[in-house]
Amino acid sequence: MGIASVVVDVPAKQTDREFDYSIPGKWEHIVQPGMRVIVPFGPRMVQGFITALKNDSNVKKIREVKEILDLEPVLNEELLKLGSWLTEETMCFRITALQAMLPAALKAKYEKVLRISTGREEHLEATVQALFKNKDMISWKDVLESDHAALLQKHVRKGNLEVMYFVKDKLKKKTVRVIQPLLNKEGLEDYAGILPPNARKQYEVLHHFINHPDKIQLRELLEDVRVSNAVVKALIDKGILAEKEEEIYRDPYENRVFKQTEPFILTQEQADALRPVKKSIHDNSHAVFLLYGVTGSGKTEIYLQAIDDVIKKGEEAIMLVPEISLTPQTVKRFKERFGNLVAVMHSGLSIGEKYDEWRKIHRKEVKVVVGARSAIFAPFENLGIIIIDEEHESSYKQEETPRYHAREVAIERAKHHNCPVILGSATPALESFARAKKNVYKLLTLSKRMNESKLPRVDIVDMREELRNGNRSMFSKTLFSKLTDRLEKGEQTVLLLNKRGHSSFVMCRSCGLVTNCPNCDISLTYHRYNDSLKCHYCGHEERMPQACPECGSDHIRFFGTGTQKVEEELAKILPEARVIRMDVDTTSKKGSHERLLNAFQEGHADILLGTQMIAKGLDFPNITLVGVLSADTMLHLPDFRSSEKTFQLLTQVSGRAGRHELPGEVVIQTYTPEHYSIELSGLQDFDVFYEREMYIRRQSHYPPYYYLALINVSHEDLMKAVAVTEKITKYLTASLSPEAIILGPVASPISRINNRYRYQCLIKYKREPELKKQLRTVLEHYQQETAQNLLQISIDMNPQIMM
């Protein structure tokens, strides 16, 4: 008898294992590991994944698989294995790992409903019958909201009402109605001849098919021939035409024509960098390359040509790009080279669109996927290369469970496929560069920009000096004069306002009160569209106050990312300048990001003003000036990577200037010009920065010299949170090797979320083979309390941010 091992969709410690189910005979030859099923689990139905098939089971009372949800496995053997690896590495539940690899559309939706048992209607009093008025089922959610929950529950016990469980897919495949002729050209002509003379419209429809015998979408047909549905219907009824439902993809890029491009001739440097990659592709050998190339050195062309080789070899490619630079511009470059062999995956797509892109990959209709972090799980079976552009970007680390880093997943998959990985960056993560130096990764260097263009000249302006000289504006003299100069020449400027986060908070200018969330220790975020304040952590929402709740002053206003204020000041000092502002406020609508960039590219503005989101990917020939208004705002964050992040951002944004014929200039304004990350980004010298930063990391026992694991404990009771963290810290100190450094307990940077106090313990280690086992023991020990949700313990292996 066929038995399936199933991982069920119940993310909890106690159910984090396989359960056995028997397979009904009719499905015996269909089922395969990696398929989704619906299975009975206790009293309800849940979704699950078949992880293995076997012939027998030790389980006595085995139940049957209720339904098979897929005709083809959604997870192949490799991905199932990768799921186990993810579970192990990130210490998450198996089901969480499996779901993370699939588009959200494939996740189940559960519904619990009540219905009247057959023939028991008389047993119900009028109030209950009234609830069922006009419907045979009511949802459990409504029951809980009604005042009759107890009463209804009693009827369930008596058997008058029945509880039913439904498992549904989040989403259906999208279909369109398609019309096609059932006769050939001659047949249609003959039939047109015998149509009654008053059937003019039917005649026109037939005429369409005589000229275009192919099938056509009903909607298009109606538009083209300008007839109503009734006309087509008549012809279908007569058996001349046929209608059918056809599955279609929601193609976010439909109606867009991409001009094909040919590979460019590579520079000597580029060719030298590409050669070892090509060798690895053709030898089917695994290797990780760190492509370290200055901004504008033509990394993308190397990616494109490597992918081209992979496709020619009949294999597939994954191209990861950070979410914020996954702009239509980027996508265009890949679509222009590889046409419709490209699928695109990013968070801007709807659940349905993502699902459709995923299906193109699953059905082997595309060869390349360009996407953000989660595209690393694209279900390709013959991977020939994985490329991660801007590999230092922190968005490659998922900040929810499973807390994986796409770079590590990429390497794991590439090992399985015996194929190369390219990590590309002008400012590699310190960890990556260190590995390249140790020859764990192979270093490929591009030190020159293409088109012979020079790296821009960088001016670092000390804003303290400006203040001393009586300049209180946010623009230094230098920046102002260069701005005016560009304006006169008709060249373009990018202005970066380097502010932390992307949100705007509210502060009273009289008493300095910042409106905080009542449940969390974090400021509320202003939302313009409904003039309200929201907490991004717990969802708390309140109206924007008219006066300060503390001192009553009406000088209360929001401090946005500040771009608005800069815009106002620009309007004062350079009234003739046309400014495009890009920040959360102006880019929240779908497609607005692209629209603004297009407008800038087409020269409808002189200045592009924005936050971090403008630092990447812009490649416009007319940009000759980049200004950073305040370079040091994120330097003083309590994060050991803040210097690295500052250096990376400044270098990236500087790289926007002078990429083509016109030379570029950069002005960096700062209050700490002596800080090495600012000074060295001015010199664009990553190598020196690397040495400096490595020295500091070694001194303070941080990566790449040490690995990190962060344990976060939260509890409603502050003392309890501290006590548990304390106990964990003690336990780990005792059970890990003396080389491990265990710090804590300390309050989290966000010390309270949703009225739960948060404490943490940080482990720095070099080699601790027992670490995961010990952490599992810790989780095990607090199992009971975490199950009751009194206590929460989360573990982040290799955290990117210390929250």
Place this chain on the structure above:
DNA sequence: AGCACGCCGACT
């Protein structure tokens, strides 16, 4: 995660 089961105190 749900849900049933079971044991306890408070009530018709």
Place this chain on the structure above:
DNA sequence: GTCGGCGTGCTC
């Protein structure tokens, strides 16, 4: 005696 509170343990 019975209802409903919540701690405990199970789900193939």
